[in-house]
Amino acid sequence: MAAAVKADGYGHGLLWVARTLNADAFAVACIEEALILREAGVSRPILLLEGVFAAAELPLCAHHGLEIAIHHPEQVRMLETARLKRPLRVWLKIDTGMHRLGLEPETVPAMFQRLRDCPAVVLDMGLMSHLARADERDCKDTLRQLNVFETATNGLPGERSLANSAGVLGWPQTHFDWVRPGIMLYGVSPFVDSLASDESLQPVMTFHTRLISIKRLRRGEPIGYGGTWICPEDMDVGVAAVGYGDGYPRHAPSGTPVLVNGREASLVGRVSMDMITLDLRQHPEARIGDPVVLWGEGLPVERIAEAAGTIAYTLLCGVKARVRWEAVG
Ligand SMILES: *Cc1c(COP(=O)(O)O)cnc(C)c1O
Numbered sequence: 001m002a003a004a005v006k007a008d009g010y011g012h013g014l015l016w017v018a019r020t021l022n023a024d025a026f027a028v029a030c031i032e033e034a035l036i037l038r039e040a041g042v043s044r045p046i047l048l049l050e051g052v053f054a055a056a057e058l059p060l061c062a063h064h065g066l067e068i069a070i071h072h073p074e075q076v077r078m079l080e081t082a083r084l085k086r087p088l089r090v091w092l093k094i095d096t097g098m099h100r101l102g103l104e105p106e107t108v109p110a111m112f113q114r115l116r117d118c119p120a121v122v123l124d125m126g127l128m129s130h131l132a133r134a135d136e137r138d139c140k141d142t143l144r145q146l147n148v149f150e151t152a153t154n155g156l157p158g159e160r161s162l163a164n165s166a167g168v169l170g171w172p173q174t175h176f177d178w179v180r181p182g183i184m185l186y187g188v189s190p191f192v193d194s195l196a197s198d199e200s201l202q203p204v205m206t207f208h209t210r211l212i213s214i215k216r217l218r219r220g221e222p223i224g225y226g227g228t229w230i231c232p233e234d235m236d237v238g239v240a241a242v243g244y245g246d247g248y249p250r251h252a253p254s255g256t257p258v259l260v261n262g263r264e265a266s267l268v269g270r271v272s273m274d275m276i277t278l279d280l281r282q283h284p285e286a287r288i289g290d291p292v293v294l295w296g297e298g299l300p301v302e303r304i305a306e307a308a309g310t311i312a313y314t315l316l317c318g319v320k321a322r323v324r325w326e327a328v329g
Contacts, residue, residue: 002027002047002161004182005037011247011316012186012205015040016327027180031057031066038064047091050101051075055082058120062086069093069128071101076111082120090115091126091161096148097141098132105152112156127153127160131174134166135191142171165190169199188301188312195300205316206296207248207323211260211288213239214280223277224269229254236280237268240292245273247319248294249308252276256307259293260286 004010006029009017018026018037025045028034030053034046051068052058055078061068062084070076071093079090092112095102103111108127115121129149133139149162159177165184167174170191183189187203189196196203217237223229231237238260244250248271256267258276260283269277280286295301295315305312 001025002045002178002180003185004028004049004164004180006030006033006049006182007317010182010186010313011319013325015042016325017185018042020327021185025067025178027182031060034064034066035060038066045089051090051093052078058082058084058088061088062120067091067126069101070111070115071095071103073103073107073111076114076118079115079118079120084120087120087122089122089124089126091128092158094127094129094149094152096129096145096152098130098145100130100132102129105148108152108156125158126178127156127158128178129162131162131164131167131171134164134171134174137170137191137193142167142174146171146174183313183316186316188316195302197300203296203301205301205319206328207242207294207301207319208296209240209242209246209292209294211238211278211286211290211292212241212275214286214288215239222269225272226270229269229277233281236284236286238265238278238280238283238286238292240276240278240294241274242276242292242294243272243274245320246323247315248276249304249310249315249318251310252304252308257299257303259291259299261290262293262298264299 002025003021003023004027005017008014027047027049047067049069067089069091093102133141161178162176163174163179165181168179168181187196187201189199215237217231219231219233221231242248250271252271254268257264266279267276268279293299295304301312301315305315
């Protein structure tokens with residue numbers, strides 16, 4: 001299993017994730033992420049999912065024993081002209097239908113042969129592709145991609161890798177030699193139509209803060225920037241110390257759930273940079289200092305993503321460095 005730890009371990013902290021997860025290998029997006037791992041002493045295989053962006057990165061890859069995806073003929077050419085101290089392990093990345101990165105399937109045998117003949121490349125190459133719609137359970141495109149992958153790699157030696165989290169959980173035929181889960185490792189469902197708990201996953205991140213103010217407001221009084229929410233009656237409104245400057249989504253609308261003392265309350269009014277305002281009508285017990293959970297334990301991040309019109313991936317990746325971290329357990 002190669003754990004996808006790109007984007008700072010999906011916002012959980014790259015090194016914490018790498019040390020906590022017992023993965024056989026790690027997958028990252030760029031050499032900078034790989035170097036952070038190597039410099040911290042991580043010795044497991046590391047795969048650059050997009051390969052190198054420039055030939056100048058190749059000697060560093062060789063020095064640190066990084067494995068690289070080869071998704072474009074230009075990258076094959078870079079390797080053919082490189083003079084490296086140590087040959088690299090490469091993964092041929094094939095475009096089986098996502099049409100983002102990848103070699104055209106019909107060019108795979110020729111590219112494979114060129115890389116075999118290339119002194120900068122070790123003989124044992126991998127073969128990979130990426131699924132575009134595995135999160136949709138009945139989508140025929142996944143089977144189509146599988147078929148293209150099998151045809152393109154048929155008869156070629158080497159380990160094969162196709163599945164992301166949705167492939168791991170929903171499409172066993174896509175597992176091959178290496179799966180590359182990301183989001184599921186952080187306890188989030190990769191599917192459009194399920195929550196983590198439906199997949200027996202537990203959220204790794206709990207994003208929480210505290211109430212820093214409670215005020216009694218009168219019926220008709222507006223709350224926050226733009227006065228977008230008006231108190232429908234005399235009521236208590238709480239302020240929690242979190243905002244888009246911490247990575248809470250600015251577009252979360254009034255009605256988005258939070259937990260106050262472990263029970264649901266609703267966001268009201270606009271999200272500010274450092275604060276959100278909460279309807280405390282159902283929380284007469286609430287006091288300044290009480291805990292507020294934005295997502296995680298007891299409140300699936302998928303629900304917040306849905307309310308804010310985004311996906312859980314962006315919320316996790318978006319938590320800002322100023323948020324204090326504590327590793328629990
Ligand atoms: C990010 C990524 C993954 C992991 O995807 P999840 O949906 O988070 O499981 C796997 N493979 C590649 C090529 C990726 O870019």
